[in-house]
Amino acid sequence: MKRKIFFCSVLIIFAAQFNINLYNSDFMIAVAVILFSLFAFILGRYPILPITLIVAPGVFLSRALFYFVQTGTIQGSVISYGPEIVFYLVYGICIYLYFNKIDFKLTKSYMLVPIVAIDYLANLSELLLRDGINTFTLQLQIILLIVAILRTILIGGFWVGLEYQNFSLLKHEHAQRYKKLLILISRLKSEVIWMDKNSSLIEKTMSTSYKLYEQLKDRDDLTALSEEALSVAKDIHEVKKEYNLIIRGISEALNSSLKDEGMNISKIIQMLQEIIDLDAKGSNKEIYWEIKIDYDFYTNKQYYLLSIFRNLFNNALEATEDGTLNIKFTSKNQEDDIILYITDNGSGISDEYMEYIFNPGFSTKINYSTGEVKRGLGLSLVCDLVEKELSGKISVTSNSTGTTFKIILPKKTLEV
Structure with a gap:
């Protein structure tokens, strides 16, 4: 679990370094947050909250470090990059609550709509901390909505791709199982044919044993032997009945399950x-x-x-x-x-x-x-x-x- 938390956190922090500025030089738009959803698609249920608590300060510290390398000072980095902590906290907590509600399973395309709202809310929270009431301009709200939609479209694209891949793998697996089933059925049908052929041999053996009884029954000195011959004939008859029941059962099972046209x-x-x-x-x-x-x-x-x-x-x-x-x-x-x-x-x-x-x-x-x-x-x-x-x-x-x-x-x- 600890390794998963560390690995996911590092990936998101690293991805956050790839960003663009749409509003001002401090407000950065990155694709890193889509990884929260992608990890759910790939890993299923995973620890979103611990990762959020690492990523939020982690992104800030990484930006502050780059700022220090470029300018030689950290003055101004808190004002410039500190509000981004709020963005990742809001996004991570909301996405955690949403994925828990849907059991970490995205099954319908309309289930992406709440992710648009979460993205918009997280960006809005960051900008409110930065600009206060000035955030509520029509132009800026349209930008936030477009960003939320575009990032969610990326998430949807990855989801569709993964679903298609899983479907292809499942289809291939089913095809392999179907081929093995066809071979198995062909072998069973062959064995049934062979068993049916041997049924006539059982019938012949039973007939021979009964003929032997007929020949011996009138001999007083061979009474015991004739009775044994009759007993053998009866036993073979019982075996034949059970044998034919087995053949009929297998044949009926095969015929009832085979719906292939050819x-x-x-x-x-x-x-x-x-x-x-x-x-x-x-x-x-x-x-x-x-x-x-x-x-x-x-x-x-x-x-x-x-x-x-x-x-x-x-x-x-x-x-x-x-x-x-x-x-x-x-x-x-x-x-x-x-x-x-x-x-x-x-x-x-x-x-x-x-x-x-x-x-x-x-x-x-x-x-x-x-x-x-x-x-x-x-x-x-x-x-x-x-x-x-x-x-x-x-x-x-x-x-x-x-x-x-x-x-x-x-x-x-x-x-x-």
């Missing part, structure tokens, strides 16, 4: 670029992008595309052993279809793995220090999204210089 493919890729670049930076890698969008289509299937491209981009990033990676994305228009190419310059996919890469659970990514194997769902999920959700086709070509995924999607599925 996105252009260029926006989807731009968003993913930023996120994948951050992932690359965290892995001490760097990505060089080449984006060529010949056909910037608009789609309401953005969550599927986000998931597809994110998986492909991440796969390329994780597979690269070098510190740099080149990724090329191309979008083309071909009659009733949209053709998408994703190419990287990695080490490629071995021929022996090519026929397995879209199989669920298949992965060549092993952490040799921990023995952890990736779950191998990324490309399988990509294939399901492309072929089942978007009615498209996906193919891959690869060699030692890189890998290219080609995705063909029908326009009638994608475009809004």
Whole structure:
């Protein structure tokens, strides 16, 4: 607190040295007082009264010092500069009372009007001490009013500038959060699709267990085993019901919260670029992008595309052993279809793995220090999204210089 008081006081005293004379050589107009308001905008609630009690004599002493340096005497400095103490005391006390009333928050432009009145009153108080009744001339009152308005306009200008900056920062922050939310939703939708796919596997397992019970129930020597088979079938049925409830709950939550109409493919890729670049930076890698969008289509299937491209981009990033990676994305228009190419310059996919890469659970990514194997769902999920959700086709070509995924999607599925 003491440091804040000292810092603010010194700034105001220093700013007071920049002034002009509009009435006589002793009555000085400075912009220093606008700092009382600016500090409120920047710092919020701050100690105006202690600062006022330092600034009022501080400005006088600084002027008296300069006067002494110039003339070699301090005689006359009290008469010339002493009344300015009254100006800063009146201004500081009034601005303190006003900002306390509005809780140090200026929210509307009309709230600047009292600052005009405070400025006018402070100047009037100083001039009354200097000239007494002679202060009340029309010309001088107009000068005081114009000075008060001009200084308050400066305050308003700074306030508008700060509000705009805060709005821009808030807008940027909201944009970043929105991008992260879109990615999160795309991941959730992908997981729901995968869970839905596994639901059929649960159904199949339950059916197999019940068939086993049917085969064993008539065998007297296997009665206990048949009962266990039936118990397993019942348990699987209960698990399936709970599993489907979870899937339905997540799906309903996602569908009820998603009000987005759609996105252009260029926006989807731009968003993913930023996120994948951050992932690359965290892995001490760097990505060089080449984006060529010949056909910037608009789609309401953005969550599927986000998931597809994110998986492909991440796969390329994780597979690269070098510190740099080149990724090329191309979008083309071909009659009733949209053709998408994703190419990287990695080490490629071995021929022996090519026929397995879209199989669920298949992965060549092993952490040799921990023995952890990736779950191998990324490309399988990509294939399901492309072929089942978007009615498209996906193919891959690869060699030692890189890998290219080609995705063909029908326009009638994608475009809004």
